[in-house]
Amino acid sequence: MNDVVEDRMGFAPDFDAPIPYMQRTRDYYRAIGYEVPYRWAHYVDVPFQPLSIPLSKARVAIVTTAARFDPSKGDQGPGAPYNGSAKFYQVYDGDSATDPDLRISHIGYDRVHTTATDSNTWFPLPLLRRFAEAGRIGAVAPRFFGAPTNRSHRVTIETDAPDILARCRQDGVDAAVLVPNCPVCHQTVSLVARHLEENGIATVVMGCAKDIVEHAGVPRFLFSDFPLGNSAGRPHDAASQEATLELALRVLETAPAARTTVQSPLRWSADPSWKLDYLNLEKMGAEELARRRAEFDRQKEIARGNRVEAA
Secondary structure, three states: OOHHHHHHOOOOOOOOOOOOHHHHHHHHHHHOOOOOOOOOOOOOOOOOOOOOOOHHHOEEEEEEOOEEOOHHHOOOOOOOOOOHHHOOOOOEEEEOOOOOOEEOOOOOOOOOOOOOOOHHHOOOHHHHHHHHHOOOOOEEOOEEEEOOOOOOHHHHHHHHHHHHHHHHHHOOOOEEEEEOOOHHHHHHHHHHHHHHHHOOOEEEEEEOOHHHHHHHOOOEEEEOOOOOOOOOOOOOOHHHHHHHHHHHHHHHHHOOOOOEEEEOOOOOOOOHHHHHOOOOHHHOOHHHHHHHHHHHHHHHHHHHHHHHHHO
């Protein structure tokens, strides 16, 4: 079928599809000199825990990969470059009755198409509280939980996920909404969601990296075809954020079985060409790749030092 006929039929461009983050990430790290490809978590069997009570009576917690702002850790503001100093390595929690200052400068969100000026796009706690006040959910759990963005499957599975489960049990959590940002974040929350479900807590992942979440295998997934860093809606767009959280809650209460994926009907932009930019090697020359390799090595050293301090 030629292009003229395709245009007349109203076909979308072939690239207007979910970004293949796993493949782009593998290709990118190979291009900057890392020959051994990262193995993304992959499961065939997926646990599934139906909600034990109506959502209107359920206590719901948020699990985030955002980091608490620390002014001693350098630039963490909107549009800040990747800041490995701001990473955290242990699970943390916070008071859900407050509005903490959580940032995402420590991870690889899409810095070309979003500038991280609205935390509601990655941490929908204020909106979840409003949903509780309206009776959509029974209550917000007294604490929210921070999950470290850890490339180590073993640490996430054996340490971080059980830690989050223990805290959820202490708080009487019935269900959890997990909100990732970068590619590895999506893997992290997928592994945490699996662990929570295996132990009786229903979950829904709100995310933008479809391939990573589905490869890992989760019970429920709301996919928003947005740039990384906007799993909870478009920035400064309250209607988008409300629609996204409501859809996630519907998936939480109505999913018929494990591996339920629902795609949000919302679009980031009428122009889908933003999908061509993330880690696109065709747009990087040798000099840019060398610069990125040097910066990656520098950030690894920073992270190694921070990990030792945190141990």
